[in-house]
Amino acid sequence: MWLLCTAFSLVFTIAHIGHRVSKRKGSVLLLVLSLLSVILNLLSIYIQIAEWIRYQDWLALEDVVPTMQPILFIYVLCVVLINLFLYHGNKGYKAYK
Structure with missing residues (x-):
């Protein structure tokens, strides 16, 4: 089960990076799915x-x-920091405006 969750969180994080680079909409969902998988x-x-x-x-x-323990700590830290960096990259999301 944890292998599946790890794979999903990595896929969602990479997709989130791709969406933010291409400036398409819908990366809020990928952010939530990535952190939920973690x-x-x-x-x-x-x-x-x-x-x-x-x-x-x-x-x-x-x-x-x-x-x-150290592998899991580094994995969680990297995924959370990547998602936070992407979230604050363009002054946050403006999904509700």
Whole structure:
């Protein structure tokens, strides 16, 4: 599940970059979908870790969590910063005016 959410968030972020570069409308939806995919990704990883704790699979926790934590931190930071940069790139969105 988390692989699917990661793929969706990367696709939506790249599409958001493409829409902002070509100055087309509709990139607000891509911004929301990208950030929603990141949130779903974090929740799915949290659920997976909770399942490991529930089944007392300490070896899986010791193997996966220390290596996944910095990668996940960098991934979330990059996606959020890219979307914030694109959002503020042209003085924000003017979808309601």
